[in-house]
Amino acid sequence: xxxxxxxxxxxxxxxxxxxxxxxxxALILMVIQFGLFLGFLETSGNVVEHSGIDLWIxxxxxxxxxxxxxxxxxxxxxxxxxxxxDLVKPYAFLFANWKLPSGAQEAVxxxxxxxxxxxxxxxxxxxxxxxxxxxxxxxxxxxxYKKKLGVKGIGDTAEINGHRARVVGFTRGVLSFTTAPYVYxxxxxxxxxxQLTEKDTIFFAVRVKPGFNRQQVKAAVQANVHGVDVYTNxxxxxxxxxxxxxxTGAGVTTLMGAxxxxxxxxxxxxxxIYAATVDHLREYGTLKAMGANNAYLYRVILQQALLSALMGxxxxxxxxxxxVEGSKSGDAVILMPxxxxxxxxVLALVMCAGASILxxxxxxxxxxxxxxxx
Amino acid sequence: xxxxxxxxxxYKTYGEGASAVHAVNGVTLDVKRGELLVLMGPSxxxxxTLLSMMGCxxxxxxxxxxxxxxETTGLAxxxxxxxxxxxxxxxxxxFNLFPALTSLENVEIALDLKKIRGSRARQRALELLTQVGxxxxxxxxxxxxxxxQKQRIAIARALAGDPHIVLADEPTAALDSASGRKVLEILHxxxxxxxxxxxxxxxxxxxxxxxxxxxxxxxxxxxEEIVCSAMKEVVS
Numbered sequence: 001x002x003x004x005x006x007x008x009x010x011x012x013x014x015x016x017x018x019x020x021x022x023x024x025x026a027l028i029l030m031v032i033q034f035g036l037f038l039g040f041l042e043t044s045g046n047v048v049e050h051s052g053i054d055l056w057i058x059x060x061x062x063x064x065x066x067x068x069x070x071x072x073x074x075x076x077x078x079x080x081x082x083x084x085x086d087l088v089k090p091y092a093f094l095f096a097n098w099k100l101p102s103g104a105q106e107a108v109x110x111x112x113x114x115x116x117x118x119x120x121x122x123x124x125x126x127x128x129x130x131x132x133x134x135x136x137x138x139x140x141x142x143x144x145y146k147k148k149l150g151v152k153g154i155g156d157t158a159e160i161n162g163h164r165a166r167v168v169g170f171t172r173g174v175l176s177f178t179t180a181p182y183v184y185x186x187x188x189x190x191x192x193x194x195q196l197t198e199k200d201t202i203f204f205a206v207r208v209k210p211g212f213n214r215q216q217v218k219a220a221v222q223a224n225v226h227g228v229d230v231y232t233n234x235x236x237x238x239x240x241x242x243x244x245x246x247x248t249g250a251g252v253t254t255l256m257g258a259x260x261x262x263x264x265x266x267x268x269x270x271x272x273i274y275a276a277t278v279d280h281l282r283e284y285g286t287l288k289a290m291g292a293n294n295a296y297l298y299r300v301i302l303q304q305a306l307l308s309a310l311m312g313x314x315x316x317x318x319x320x321x322x323x324v325e326g327s328k329s330g331d332a333v334i335l336m337p338x339x340x341x342x343x344x345x346v347l348a349l350v351m352c353a354g355a356s357i358l359x360x361x362x363x364x365x366x367x368x369x370x371x372x373x374x
Numbered sequence: 375x376x377x378x379x380x381x382x383x384x385y386k387t388y389g390e391g392a393s394a395v396h397a398v399n400g401v402t403l404d405v406k407r408g409e410l411l412v413l414m415g416p417s418x419x420x421x422x423t424l425l426s427m428m429g430c431x432x433x434x435x436x437x438x439x440x441x442x443x444x445e446t447t448g449l450a451x452x453x454x455x456x457x458x459x460x461x462x463x464x465x466x467x468x469f470n471l472f473p474a475l476t477s478l479e480n481v482e483i484a485l486d487l488k489k490i491r492g493s494r495a496r497q498r499a500l501e502l503l504t505q506v507g508x509x510x511x512x513x514x515x516x517x518x519x520x521x522x523q524k525q526r527i528a529i530a531r532a533l534a535g536d537p538h539i540v541l542a543d544e545p546t547a548a549l550d551s552a553s554g555r556k557v558l559e560i561l562h563x564x565x566x567x568x569x570x571x572x573x574x575x576x577x578x579x580x581x582x583x584x585x586x587x588x589x590x591x592x593x594x595x596x597x598e599e600i601v602c603s604a605m606k607e608v609v610s
Binding site: 002003004007008010011282283286287288289290291292293296368369371372 | 422425426429431432452455456457458459460462464466467470472473474475479482483484486487531535543
């Protein structure tokens with residue numbers, strides 16, 4: 001590390017503070033926007049991703065898992081007849097109204113699944129058990145939504161679309177990306193909540209026999225069952241995520257925010273580094289007159305930029321950690337996985353190095369004869 | 375005394391045709407080892423332009439500059455920093471010290487350019503500060519030094535690369551009488567004790583007491599050349 005780079009950076013503490021403020025804000029904006037995007041990606045498809053379902057049989061042309069429509073239950077038998085199919089179970093996933101004790105209503109998404117096979121069951125239970133859903137009018141909600149749904153503990157009751165619901169346990173981290181929390185119930189109980197008859201279901205959840213290729217089984221089911229679409233779990237996940245993330249524009253907007261953070265950061269850092277370079281032009285001119293080549297000047301300016309990036313990154317990660325922790329009590333899920341922390345570090349370096357290019361050009365084009373001008 | 379810097383028919387022209395201005399207009403000059411050469415003349419006479427071309431900072435329009443036997447006017451721009459680094463030390467009117475660095479570090483940075491680093495650089499920088507009598511100011515920042523002290527630090531920095539030629543632009547202009555004299559004594563010592571060539575651009579008549587030769591420029595030309603030692607001999 002060049003002593004001149006280090007000393008110049010710390011010599012003007014106000015300028016350093018301005019540079020670091022720019023870097024820190026840009027990085028925090030990036031972390032939060034990328035974190036929101038990852039959270040959005042995770043929560044928009046979590047019900048599918050963790051479902052344990054191999055194939056989904058749906059009404060034709062549904063846009064995503066949250067947009068299913070009823071299909072006749074009797075088609076299950078045709079699906080079961082397809083080669084490679086182990087199990088076919090009905091699965092419901094529909095919006096409903098949850099009535100709080102205060103009388104207010106909250107939108108929820110009722111997930112009705114087959115308790116015996118566990119196909120489509122919640123993946124993390126904090127309190128109670130899935131088997132508790134065998135009882136009449138029983139539901140599981142996520143502990144995160146207790147307050148929102150007016151629930152204090154196991155045994156509390158509410159109404160879903162006018163039908164009694166008794167909370168028998170809580171899931172953990174089973175979060176919805178919409179404002180409507182997931183409410184898990186046995187498929188049988190969910191029929192009342194989502195106002196379906198026993199003759200209908202929203203999806204069929206299929207388990208493929210071990211050793212069978214999913215795509216081949218999917219083709220076999222599709223051939224056997226007419227008037228439905230069949231998707232592998234991965235296809236349903238992609239369909240759902242791409243709908244919410246891309247088609248609605250929500251994910252793109254979040255990503256744009258992150259890119260904006262990067263651009264704002266670059267502009268702020270470029271401005272401050274450029275201003276610092278202009279302030280030190282005479283020094284760079286002196287260095288050139290003394291015999292410094294352009295590479296020497298590159299190094300001094302680049303080292304200042306990278307040091308700013310490093311200090312800004314450490315500060316930004318500290319602040320971001322508090323923001324992410326704070327977000328856990330809210331509805332917006334912000335994820336900060338290690339890979340993103342590493343990626344933001346690289347972005348910080350790239351941002352600051354990129355921001356120093358203008359300064360480098362300015363410094364290397366100095367006429368060393370300027371040193372003889374008073 | 376052997377010639378260390380040979381200038382032949384040197385021109386620096388700005389503009390073209392009828393509007394062309396010759397800042398340096400056909401100067402031929404030799405600079406010898408161990409001499410203190412003073413360039414004098416009115417403002418705009420081309421002193422600083424000539425000094426800049428001598429130090430390979432400014433390119434000549436035509437003519438020849440040989441530095442220790444090497445023709446430099448035909449060198450590519452990218453080769454000039456190396457020539458400056460190896461042959462010249464520069465002293466500026468405004469000192470041009472690095473304000474964020476201490477006196478010692480200001481000298482060390484010149485050594486850093488020559489890839490002399492660590493304890494070797496520190497040792498050499500301290501020796502140079504001793505030479506200019508400022509060891510006690512080694513850890514002071516320039517803002518805490520007087521003008522004379524700053525210029526002595528600048529001299530130490532100019533000598534860090536062990537150059538054979540030192541080019542000084544108005545080195546005493548911003549200094550009081552005592553500080554100016556001290557600086558001139560150091561520059562004089564460089565010629566007498568270290569056999570370096572020192573070229574000083576100045577308006578300051580005090581410098582004449584230390585000069586071996588005075589070259590007066592007018593309109594970019596050598597108007598008069600006075601060999602002081604010869605004059606002194608004649609007088610004596």
